[in-house]
Amino acid sequence: MIKVSIAGGTGYTAGELLRILLNHPGVTIESVISSSSAGVPVSSIHRDLFGETDITFSGKVGQPDLIFLCLGHGLSRTFLAENNIPATCKVIDLGNDFRNDPKFGGREFIFGLCELNREQIRRANSIANPGCFATSIMLGLLPLAASNALTDEIHVHAITGSTGAGKKPVDTTHFSYRDNNISVYKPFTHQHLSEIERTLKVVGNGEVPPIQWVPMRGDFTRGIFASIYTRWNGQMSETETISYFKEYYNDSPFVFVSDEPISLKEVVNTNKCLLHIGFHNGYIHITSIIDNLLKGASGQAVQSMNLMFGLDETTGLKLKGSAF
């Protein structure tokens, strides 16, 4: 059994990790760390876990085989520095500290996009888990990058659920504001752009055309819907292109290319990514959907953990979708 600790245990991604790991056949939970809530049952914060576990938050790390860092962005470095995590303890960071700056304290963080870096992840002892938006967009673009078909600007609108904004209540997550509302934020400048560009640069011929991306806030709780298009160079036919996508993800148990148009709830509460591909006006149009807390965060982190510990990639991740 893998002994696992979770730092930043009261946040959304920690809660989601617990929801997965409590049913994971290969894991025991060593500690769920929260200095502010030490001693309190985790189910008093993650209320849906009532009846599932009697674990209490802990002030100490313990001696885990693996620690998940679910801290605010920028706090992972501090945590590792202050807690003397031994080199033998594997680390998966769900924040953005190491995605673009992977070396720290003798560790080298592998970018945890399993569909791209599966073999490196198997051998890794430190993982920088990709961002949620980045995951949905990269999985839509990887086959194009790999086939050198990214030759012109990429246009993206991607809309996220409210859980992407974290647990602290703020004006833009107030129900009275958010319900039945839509807005744009950080247009053309979202911080996930850098990890997308950095990732695409090591695929295919390494060309990364400019990405014009408008992120949006949606009035739903879970999920990311990304609509992506770029000029289609036509080197492969439409049929060949779709086949190439399917083949590219053939060994990836969570990514599927749908011949039918897709809607967000087809992946909610699963670790899946669904893609749909269309061709219009000389463009290839890709829609890509994930659950931001699962394939976009905690699910993907467990997927990496499975690879790092030699388990089947899907262990504990065959989740019943909520569908509605």
Next chain:
Amino acid sequence: MIKVSIAGGTGYTAGELLRILLNHPGVTIESVISSSSAGVPVSSIHRDLFGETDITFSGKVGQPDLIFLCLGHGLSRTFLAENNIPATCKVIDLGNDFRNDPKFGGREFIFGLCELNREQIRRANSIANPGCFATSIMLGLLPLAASNALTDEIHVHAITGSTGAGKKPVDTTHFSYRDNNISVYKPFTHQHLSEIERTLKVVGNGEVPPIQWVPMRGDFTRGIFASIYTRWNGQMSETETISYFKEYYNDSPFVFVSDEPISLKEVVNTNKCLLHIGFHNGYIHITSIIDNLLKGASGQAVQSMNLMFGLDETTGLKLKGSAF
């Protein structure tokens, strides 16, 4: 023209007052008071008013004919004491300071339920505007009280939208929590019980049986849906009872008795109250719906203002419902 000031200008009920008053033909806005936002355009806080007004928040009251108090509960007394509001300035308090304790600083606050106290309100210079839950429940019960038909316990479940919880983001108004969720709060103990009981005591024979009331939080923004039942004493027939309700509200331009079952959105963004009456198992069952920010707060306050200044009760309150 009535010169109006609004204290506590940044909150939800103040914003809703502005939405009404900017289109009211008999009102000019003297000041929208906010010490924290003085000098800032009101449309920078109440964003939907962009294009409607260039008014800025003011630190001073000015010399209004009427001041609406949209302060947190308990702050109206302090405001009146500190701001030397002259006796010639009428006051409508949207908080709960004077509903059950109506005398203060030489003023006597009339309970602003127009359907009950219309004549007193016409002559009043100070109004305690009823609470939102209380309004929906009282309008459902008044005809029964008036006909001495409240002879047994009253059972109420009433569910409110998120705007009832105010503007400050908290855990229970976080979209990630509230969306698609339902919960109970303050069961059997909600603070509006006292103004309901106090009101019913002066109607009919003054008997007020116990009220068993479970308030609920709904996953919608506007509105209150109250489901009320009590033993039906059968002194009038079913048809007579319904006729009595209709007659009781005959002169009330915002209360209607529907022969068809009702759903909440039939009143959203209006100042109306709709009632529907059924008879089952020896009980009379009344459903009552209002928009909590309008008939439950700012709309009702303007209705009182109209009466106090000799205007038609509906002036400025013929609002287009949102329906969807």
Next chain:
Amino acid sequence: MIKVSIAGGTGYTAGELLRILLNHPGVTIESVISSSSAGVPVSSIHRDLFGETDITFSGKVGQPDLIFLCLGHGLSRTFLAENNIPATCKVIDLGNDFRNDPKFGGREFIFGLCELNREQIRRANSIANPGCFATSIMLGLLPLAASNALTDEIHVHAITGSTGAGKKPVDTTHFSYRDNNISVYKPFTHQHLSEIERTLKVVGNGEVPPIQWVPMRGDFTRGIFASIYTRWNGQMSETETISYFKEYYNDSPFVFVSDEPISLKEVVNTNKCLLHIGFHNGYIHITSIIDNLLKGASGQAVQSMNLMFGLDETTGLKLKGSAF
């Protein structure tokens, strides 16, 4: 492995059964029956199953060990009569055909409320799965019935999600109508009353006081929130009563009594029922929450299946909640 068939394969409860059974370690799916969709992939109807299964709908039953009937109310009798299901094939009916009228074609249908009839279900070959509303209300009342504490009228408001209304689009499930809306339907007359009364009659001293129940339509997709109160006879103290509830469900792996107030999403996408108990004004107030498609339908059906085939009651039902 249990060979399972599902009749009425295109509806909501059939889809939910598939979501569970595809991950169930003791089940193989023999057939998903739909005469109208025979030959079509089930994932073309239950879109979230894309990537999970390649099964197609079948026009034939096959030779299952167990058949789940997910047909419209009233159609289960017809199905059994027309399809010559052998007596050796177990049947779980998710409709209401056999809940109050349990004998048919040589079969005797046991009421599938596992928390009450666990031992009978283990030995049963035919199950009438309880209704969703009925489940939430009965689980809230069973300990009171068992301790002879149901001595006065029972008052219930229970609010259901839209999936309870089934798959066919109608006016009251139109998004433009339902979103941010609340309504009452079938007040005091809902058809689940009879199975609740019939069930409570065989518990404790068999007294069943009148149940006054107002069902409501909520603007969420999954879940039932039931708020129940009745006069508290005080034979046990508050503490003893709560302890009794906990003890009563001690062997029931899906029912939990929370000391904290509960909100609906704590059980969504799980097979759990959470209860919370309060005491006010001489009443005991019980809130009870379930996911209507799981503990209220397909999850409860699988729970019965597990018992009927000697599996652990929770097999395949340790589901990750959606929480948000």
Next chain:
Amino acid sequence: MIKVSIAGGTGYTAGELLRILLNHPGVTIESVISSSSAGVPVSSIHRDLFGETDITFSGKVGQPDLIFLCLGHGLSRTFLAENNIPATCKVIDLGNDFRNDPKFGGREFIFGLCELNREQIRRANSIANPGCFATSIMLGLLPLAASNALTDEIHVHAITGSTGAGKKPVDTTHFSYRDNNISVYKPFTHQHLSEIERTLKVVGNGEVPPIQWVPMRGDFTRGIFASIYTRWNGQMSETETISYFKEYYNDSPFVFVSDEPISLKEVVNTNKCLLHIGFHNGYIHITSIIDNLLKGASGQAVQSMNLMFGLDETTGLKLKGSAF
């Protein structure tokens, strides 16, 4: 008083017209036509109008000064042909029959985009009311077209509420499907493209670059949020461009350019269009929001009516926003 008839009286846009016109000081309603519902109160279909009007649906047109056609797309021609509407009766068609094909039966339909065709509309006797999506996108692009700044491809994602899909319940407006869901439809091929292109062709130098547009279905009831960008040719500075937009709409009482980012609910239940402009990566990015049933349909139609009958453009259209 203008005598008005409404054909297709049971649909969403007819209901919204009634909500506006019942409070319009210059209008009397001659007839609300519905062959299927003749004799029935309009408030039995448009339930929120209960208490507002006693009008019943009529089978006959009567002798209106103006008739609004709220029929399914394609049915306006049939209606006009079959009902012998005299040439002296003005017509406003809310369908798409005459937007691109403006001559019929001796009438010439003017495209009812008041911000562009104000003077023509004043003199018109027949109006083709613009489509909802088209309105939001055109209002975002008109100033660029007028200043010859549309020199490169235009990229649009625009997301609509469920009322855009009409009243008939279908799979994609089922609450269980639509709630918390997002999807794309008719990508790059939406039928409103032609009226947008046709309109832009008569503005400025008449150049219309290709428009790449992905329409989306949102999980809200009212509103359209359009996010539009195109290469910015930089002939004017950023400040000059924003000033030009403001100046362009200076005489348009419903279009406003916000210096702050906008969110959809700032216009819901109003006839306003809000625009916000940003500059990034050599692109000009315009967000444009309207209420699809008001500025995108019935409100815009009344705006045209006001102009046609010499009234102030805003008469009856100063609506209280719902804000939440």
